[in-house]
Amino acid sequence: MPEKILILDFGSQYTQLIARRVRELNVYCEIHPYNKIPPISPKVKGVILSGSPCSVRDADHPNPYLGNILGHMPVLGVCYGAQLLAHEQGGEVLPSTIREYGRARLSEVHGSDKLMKEITIGSTVWMSHGDTIKEIPDNFEILASTENVKVAAYKIQDEETYGIQFHPEVTHSAEGKTLLRNFVVHICGCSQDWTPDQFVQSTVDDLKSQLGNDKVILGLSGGVDSSVAAMLIHQAIGPNLHCIFVDNGLLRKDEFESVLDSYMHMGLNVKGVDAKQRFYDALAGLSDPEAKRKAIGKTFIDVFDAEAHGIENAKWLAQGTIYPDVIESVSVNGPSVTIKSHHNVGGLPDYMKLKVVEPLKTLFKDEVRLVGKTLHIDENILNRHPFPGPGLAIRILGDITPDKVAILQEVDHVFISNLKKSGLYNEVWQAGAMLLPVQSVGVMGDERTYERVVALRAVTSVDGMTADWAHLPYDFLADVSNEIINKVKGVNRVVYDISSKPPATIEWE
CATH class of the missing domain: 3.40.50.620 (HUPs)
Incomplete structure (x- = not known):
């Protein structure tokens, strides 16, 4: 069993992102709900407390027993985690005078502390909170501030317990990875051998x-x-x-x-x-x-x-x-x-x-x-794109027949083959075609046609949880559309899906 960092999840949308950033440092970590803390083994080198949509001012706010953690090993509270540590030790957490969401800049940095090593004044950080730590207990020391947030980072004296009001795990925090490395490697002493x-x-x-x-x-x-x-x-x-x-x-x-x-x-x-x-x-x-x-x-x-x-x-x-x-x-x-x-x-x-x-x-x-x-x-x-378990059945809207499958397979083949030939396949998270349950009027030669419509779908994403439609070149889409209509019998119209997730899903069914 490798040495590890324990991440306690209080329901933040960013918790998985914290884990990904720690893993990028070649350090193993595990996420556990705050109310299901596993036994603390000698392999646990430190603990990170995540953010949360909750407020420490709520009567039933998440508040696990941390007596066997605090003071015994390094701890980093992120956003709600930082507010919880301050609140439980006598600090004052109040609603922010303005909703603090988005980019901010560090105006003061206590650079001599291990957590803030190589963190520069003026560094951009990402804020996302409705509460602010207004007062800290006497045994807390402020490590960083922004123009609007006095307590942007702190340390408990005589402990390796830290709190930060911003989110180092998101890419908007320019030196966030440096801060996490400082905590995981320099403070927790992880050896970075998880490869x-x-x-x-x-x-x-x-x-x-x-x-x-x-x-x-x-x-x-x-x-x-x-x-x-x-x-x-x-x-x-x-x-x-x-x-x-x-x-x-x-x-x-x-x-x-x-x-x-x-x-x-x-x-x-x-x-x-x-x-x-x-x-x-x-x-x-x-x-x-x-x-x-x-x-x-x-x-x-x-x-x-x-x-x-x-x-x-x-x-x-x-x-x-x-x-x-x-x-x-x-x-x-x-x-x-x-x-x-x-x-x-x-x-x-x-x-x-x-x-x-x-x-x-x-x-x-x-x-x-x-x-x-x-x-x-x-x-x-x-390097294969994700592909739905039910396969083309959920890309054919309506009932399934072998003839419909054959048509969609040909359309999909043209689309995917051209993405690969054009060097675009690896730029896209997922791509495919949908066979729609409608027919449209067209003209081929001197004849009027009444044939099927297909929709092409390509998205960019990191993990599939959110996705943006891929901005494929117009010339590429024109060539693909032309090849589909000329080669696939039964199709006379091609459309391109420019919906993002949310509100749309990646698949149509």
Whole structure:
């Protein structure tokens, strides 16, 4: 188990961002709800208290017992965390006279303190709070101020306990990463040795111990998470890992064959299952998006279960669960601990008596890709855009037929191929095409046409939680539209989706 920083989540929208910034310093960290603090082991080198939408002035404000933490190890309170520490020790926290949201500049900096090392006067910081620390207890020392915020940063004397009113984790705080490095490395003493290579070595060792000679089943999707999980387990147990890759008839053009070929070259023990017709039969006549998802999920379970029964004495189900899924399942306001189902499985029934192994459950998506590079996974899989579990079924608005799937596969192929040829594919988070349930009038040659409309969708994003429509060059879009209309029979109009998330979602269904 590596040394780590513990992040206590009070419900801030930025909590995951704090973790990402700490991980970028090659230091392992974990997020836990403030009301579910784990035992403090010797491996915990320091604690960060997150922000919160709550106010310490509320009668029922989040206020965990920190007696075995404060004074025993370094602590950094961020925004609400800073206000909580000051409030609980006799300071005064009052509503801000003006809503302090946005950029501010540090007007005073106590540069001799370890936390403020290399933080400059005039440095931009990001404020986002409705309360302000007006008075600090006598044993507190102010480390930084802005024009409007006297107590922008403080330290408790004779303790390595710090509070900052701004958010160092957001990119708007110009020297935020420096401040976090000061806390994590110089104050907490973390050794910065948590790297992809180290993760692979320790994870494979753990998997060998956990799985022994047991057989493991994994449902591959062709995506990054399940592929990296498969390679880690393969390194630990070799052919005892049995991978199943199901063709649901809703994949991209030629994807089943190309991805299966990539897996074979990676040395995986993988079986491809052609189940297209079973999925088409299950989807026949369904137009409601949720009904389509449920039909696909149930059919996948049936196919997967039938294939799993052919593997004698299998004891484990491997899943590509990643850290954001785990965090969301144990969030401050969320449900109790649950295991996220693999995005292609959609929940396994109780009669599949398999134990679950999730080798990626401590990693963010960008970290999964870094581990994948260490494992030398095919770049075509590693850099693949996210693709929905239900596949093209939720990009065809209305009912699903093989003919509609064939049309959309061709349209999607033109779009994605041109993104790759133009060097734009890696500039985009996710791209695809939607087949709309409308027809429009067109003219081809001397004839009037009445054919289908497709919408192209491309977005930029960091994690998919928010997204902006990709500003693709007009000439590129014109060429793609022209090629689609000329090559794909049945389509005479192409539109481009310029909606951002929120309010729109990335997928249309």
